Amino acid sequence: MSLEHGRAARLAATTRQLYDLGWMRGTSGNVSVVTQEDPRHLLVSASGIAKHSTQPEHAVTTDAQGFAVEGQKHKPSAEAQVHAAIVDEVGAHAVVHVHAMSSVLAATRWPEGVVLAGVEQLKGLGCSAEGEGYIVPVVANSQDMDDLSDRIRRALNPDIPIVLVADHGMYVWGSSLEDAANRTESADWLLQHVLLQELVSRP
Amino acid sequence: MSLEHGRAARLAATTRQLYDLGWMRGTSGNVSVVTQEDPRHLLVSASGIAKHSTQPEHAVTTDAQGFAVEGQKHKPSAEAQVHAAIVDEVGAHAVVHVHAMSSVLAATRWPEGVVLAGVEQLKGLGCSAEGEGYIVPVVANSQDMDDLSDRIRRALNPDIPIVLVADHGMYVWGSSLEDAANRTESADWLLQHVLLQELVSRP
Amino acid sequence: MSLEHGRAARLAATTRQLYDLGWMRGTSGNVSVVTQEDPRHLLVSASGIAKHSTQPEHAVTTDAQGFAVEGQKHKPSAEAQVHAAIVDEVGAHAVVHVHAMSSVLAATRWPEGVVLAGVEQLKGLGCSAEGEGYIVPVVANSQDMDDLSDRIRRALNPDIPIVLVADHGMYVWGSSLEDAANRTESADWLLQHVLLQELVSRP
Amino acid sequence: MSLEHGRAARLAATTRQLYDLGWMRGTSGNVSVVTQEDPRHLLVSASGIAKHSTQPEHAVTTDAQGFAVEGQKHKPSAEAQVHAAIVDEVGAHAVVHVHAMSSVLAATRWPEGVVLAGVEQLKGLGCSAEGEGYIVPVVANSQDMDDLSDRIRRALNPDIPIVLVADHGMYVWGSSLEDAANRTESADWLLQHVLLQELVSRP
Numbered sequence: 001m002s003l004e005h006g007r008a009a010r011l012a013a014t015t016r017q018l019y020d021l022g023w024m025r026g027t028s029g030n031v032s033v034v035t036q037e038d039p040r041h042l043l044v045s046a047s048g049i050a051k052h053s054t055q056p057e058h059a060v061t062t063d064a065q066g067f068a069v070e071g072q073k074h075k076p077s078a079e080a081q082v083h084a085a086i087v088d089e090v091g092a093h094a095v096v097h098v099h100a101m102s103s104v105l106a107a108t109r110w111p112e113g114v115v116l117a118g119v120e121q122l123k124g125l126g127c128s129a130e131g132e133g134y135i136v137p138v139v140a141n142s143q144d145m146d147d148l149s150d151r152i153r154r155a156l157n158p159d160i161p162i163v164l165v166a167d168h169g170m171y172v173w174g175s176s177l178e179d180a181a182n183r184t185e186s187a188d189w190l191l192q193h194v195l196l197q198e199l200v201s202r203p
Numbered sequence: 204m205s206l207e208h209g210r211a212a213r214l215a216a217t218t219r220q221l222y223d224l225g226w227m228r229g230t231s232g233n234v235s236v237v238t239q240e241d242p243r244h245l246l247v248s249a250s251g252i253a254k255h256s257t258q259p260e261h262a263v264t265t266d267a268q269g270f271a272v273e274g275q276k277h278k279p280s281a282e283a284q285v286h287a288a289i290v291d292e293v294g295a296h297a298v299v300h301v302h303a304m305s306s307v308l309a310a311t312r313w314p315e316g317v318v319l320a321g322v323e324q325l326k327g328l329g330c331s332a333e334g335e336g337y338i339v340p341v342v343a344n345s346q347d348m349d350d351l352s353d354r355i356r357r358a359l360n361p362d363i364p365i366v367l368v369a370d371h372g373m374y375v376w377g378s379s380l381e382d383a384a385n386r387t388e389s390a391d392w393l394l395q396h397v398l399l400q401e402l403v404s405r406p
Numbered sequence: 407m408s409l410e411h412g413r414a415a416r417l418a419a420t421t422r423q424l425y426d427l428g429w430m431r432g433t434s435g436n437v438s439v440v441t442q443e444d445p446r447h448l449l450v451s452a453s454g455i456a457k458h459s460t461q462p463e464h465a466v467t468t469d470a471q472g473f474a475v476e477g478q479k480h481k482p483s484a485e486a487q488v489h490a491a492i493v494d495e496v497g498a499h500a501v502v503h504v505h506a507m508s509s510v511l512a513a514t515r516w517p518e519g520v521v522l523a524g525v526e527q528l529k530g531l532g533c534s535a536e537g538e539g540y541i542v543p544v545v546a547n548s549q550d551m552d553d554l555s556d557r558i559r560r561a562l563n564p565d566i567p568i569v570l571v572a573d574h575g576m577y578v579w580g581s582s583l584e585d586a587a588n589r590t591e592s593a594d595w596l597l598q599h600v601l602l603q604e605l606v607s608r609p
Numbered sequence: 610m611s612l613e614h615g616r617a618a619r620l621a622a623t624t625r626q627l628y629d630l631g632w633m634r635g636t637s638g639n640v641s642v643v644t645q646e647d648p649r650h651l652l653v654s655a656s657g658i659a660k661h662s663t664q665p666e667h668a669v670t671t672d673a674q675g676f677a678v679e680g681q682k683h684k685p686s687a688e689a690q691v692h693a694a695i696v697d698e699v700g701a702h703a704v705v706h707v708h709a710m711s712s713v714l715a716a717t718r719w720p721e722g723v724v725l726a727g728v729e730q731l732k733g734l735g736c737s738a739e740g741e742g743y744i745v746p747v748v749a750n751s752q753d754m755d756d757l758s759d760r761i762r763r764a765l766n767p768d769i770p771i772v773l774v775a776d777h778g779m780y781v782w783g784s785s786l787e788d789a790a791n792r793t794e795s796a797d798w799l800l801q802h803v804l805l806q807e808l809v810s811r812p
Contacts, residue, residue, distance in 0.1 A: 017661065025324070025327065025388035025389055025391070025392045026324075026327040026385035026386065026388040026389040026392075027327060027385055028323075028324060028327055028389070028392075050381055050384070050385050052220065053381075099323065099324055099392065101392070101395060101396065101399065104322070104396060105396075105399055105400065105403050108400060108403070108404070109403055109404070118776055119713070119776045119777070120637075120708065120750060120774075120776060120777035120778065121634070121635075121637060121708055124634065124635040124636060124637055129750070129752065129776075129777075130752060141323060141332070143332065143333060165323075167321055167322045167323060167332075168322070168323035168332075169323065178659055178662075181659070182635035182636055182659050183635065185634035185635040186634055186635040186637070188634070189634045189635075189637075189708065189710070192710060193710065193713060193714075195403060196710065196714055197714065197717065198403075199402075199403075199808075200714050200717070200718055200804060200807075200808075201717070201718070228527070228530065228591035228592055228594070228595045229527075229530040229588035229589065229591040229592040229595075230530060230588055231526075231527060231530055231592070231595075253584055253587070253588050255423065256584075302526065302527055302595065304595070304598060304599065304602065307525070307599060308599075308602055308603065308606050311603060311606070311607070312606055312607070344526060344535070346535065346536060368526075370524055370525045370526060370535075371525070371526035371535075372526065398606060401606075402605075402606075431730070431733065431794035431795055431797070431798045432730075432733040432791035432792065432794040432795040432798075433733060433791055434729075434730060434733055434795070434798075456787055456790070456791050458626065459787075505729065505730055505798065507798070507801060507802065507805065510728070510802060511802075511805055511806065511809050514806060514809070514810070515809055515810070547729060547738070549738065549739060571729075573727055573728045573729060573738070574728070574729035574738075575729065601809060604809075605808075605809075
């Protein structure tokens with residue numbers, strides 16, 4: 001764990017930043033980053049910790065399936081399996097899962113997928129601001145983490161690093177913790193935008 | 204009081220956190236935690252203190268009815284009686300009362316009770332995200348604390364730790380100060396969600 | 407000025423607090439408190455200072471008409487006259503003027519006065535949460551400070567410490583800086599509430 | 610660069626302030642200020658830096674066209690060219706570019722220009738709160754910086770220091786970094802106001 005202390009500190013700082021943005025109310029949401037030793041293993045948020053007071057010791061090491069390595073004080077978030085599945089599927093180095101209100105409202109409004117197109121902020125996701133745009137996939141929620149992981153693996157759009165989980169929140173990933181956090185900020189902006197755009201343009 | 208200083212410090216920190224979230228404007232709202240000496244007695248917010256600058260000395264000790272133990276500098280919030288009634292009724296260890304806008308709007312919109320169902324964030328209240336969901340009780344406001352306490356005791360839903368008081372705010376409780384604060388964050392998220400969901404889905 | 411340094415420090419702290427709440431964008435808004443020497447004289451915000459970085463030296467001493475005492479580095483806000491008029495008219499010890507969005511929207515929506523009634527948060531203004539409620543006066547804006555002061559003097563409702571200025575903002579007063587700031591927080595809550603209540607209850 | 614260190618520190622502080630206001634999500638937006646040596650040259654935000662953690666070393670020096678002076682560690686934002694064009698066209702000393710949601714929504718709602726009139730907050734832009742008001746120009750977005758600069762040069766309204774870029778954000782300028790930041794706060798307030806005013810006044 002000492003080798004990973006820098007990452008654990010950044011995991012905690014990113015968590016508190018995302019809490020301050022309003023997306024990790026109570027103990028909700030979780031963040032992960034691959035370990036230095038093995039890029040398939042994760043440092044992931046501990047389960048049941050208030051996000052506003054997350055500290056470096058609230059990081060748990062898991063294997064490539066998202067199950068805790070033995071002998072640790074805290075348990076990982078149950079959703080660690082989903083983080084591991086995303087890392088495996090897309091080769092991401094960090095994953096953010098938040099209960100952003102924008103993501104839940106958009107998933108209900110557009111259950112077949114949310115179209116994001118023609119807006120500059122798309123570049124914040126490594127996407128193009130021009131052309132036909134992107135469909136952000138929406139999957140149904142599940143309390144079974146194998147199920148939820150499979151749904152997300154099947155739904156993933158390789159062109160845009162977001163998946164929405166209906167009635168739940170979203171997953172966003174990137175090449176580093178900072179990249180995943182930056183993209184989460186862009187994702188929320190874009191989802192707020194499509195929702196507000198519709199509200200503003202009502203007759 | 205010195206025995207309880209750690210709790211008073213946490214009471215003040217929780218108060219300032221809830222203020223920062225926008226739910227304790229001016230001197231509104233109050234927080235309580237049972238004392239270490241007697242789990243029916245409370246440390247509760249002093250009356251008339253600006254919430255943004257609440258300090259540990261702004262905690263007042265009350266008896267099991269919410270009346271101040273003699274010889275203290277500050278007076279407890281008048282609503283201490285309601286906190287004591289909730290602690291007595293459900294065996295909670297901490298109670299939060301806030302004037303969250305979401306709670307007041309939801310109580311007016313659904314005066315017979317607010318249905319919360321099928322959303323992941325319910326797990327933040329110790330509830331299930333699946334199944335039929337829950338009805339959050341709504342009681343009428345009163346300036347008589349005996350009255351208000353009775354209404355809340357009668358209305359309590361043992362399956363969900365929230366009561367809304369119409370034209371006023373909400374009470375949320377838990378097994379510790381941190382738990383009650385976490386649940387308050389989840390409660391506000393869920394109430395915002397039902398209100399916004401309706402707004403977004405208007406034709 | 408040194409005698410007043412404690413008040414100037416509190417004036418700056420209150421200003422930054424109200425900025426953080428979003429009501430003093432750019433250099434907008436101003437705050438005043440009566441001086442210790444003469445309760446008709448004011449310490450008032452200097453003109454043209456960015457509110458987020460207001461310091462104790464950005465307080466200017468004025469006479470009972472709101473005109474600057476000679477020999478000071480900064481000029482007082484032009485609206486100091488209005489502050490002085492309110493202090494004279496109601497005997498307040500501190501006045502807050504903010505460009506809260508809620509106050510501008512409510513003044514346009516209800517140009518004949520905003521009815522606030524039957525909501526607990528009214529107690530934060532020293533008002534009753536029961537009964538018929540209160541009409542918050544709305545006056546037209548003016549660039550002539552004598553004019554604006556006169557309008558406000560004539561419109562004042564002695565039962566509620568708020569006046570809205572259409573297309574501009576609101577004035578709120580109290581018995582101390584902290585009291586006026588607390589009341590400003592309650593006033594904004596109440597104005598947001600009447601606006602949102604109407605939005606939520608649309609068919 | 611050492612001569613400019615004070616400006617670089619203020620550039621970073623202003624950036625973090627605008628991030629805290631929600632207008633520079635992820636790595637979006639950029640800020641510039643003319644250099645002390647040459648008022649046509651700029652210190653401008655580096656490309657690809659997370660705005661919440663911007664530091665003084667994330668400032669890049671450019672020439673009068675917005676192209677980086679050689680030998681610097683970071684690359685300037687691609688939009689540095691647009692900043693340089695605005696400085697050249699209007700003689701501003703500082704330019705702010707943000708992805709404020711209000712600016713994007715207003716540009717779509719009023720593609721022929723946004724009318725701002727009769728509101729006190731206009732004085733925060735150096736404009737009059739009385740009279741006929743102002744039309745804030747809206748230009749189409751472009752990924753070609755020469756194109757975007759030209760559109761902005763042609764569209765500029767000399768009477769109000771804002772240009773909106775549709776589906777993108779806005780540029781605001783002033784006589785100093787602090788002035789440009791203050792004006793950005795006023796611009797967002799005014800754009801929010803016209804959008805909310807319409808929402809509130811719907812039948």
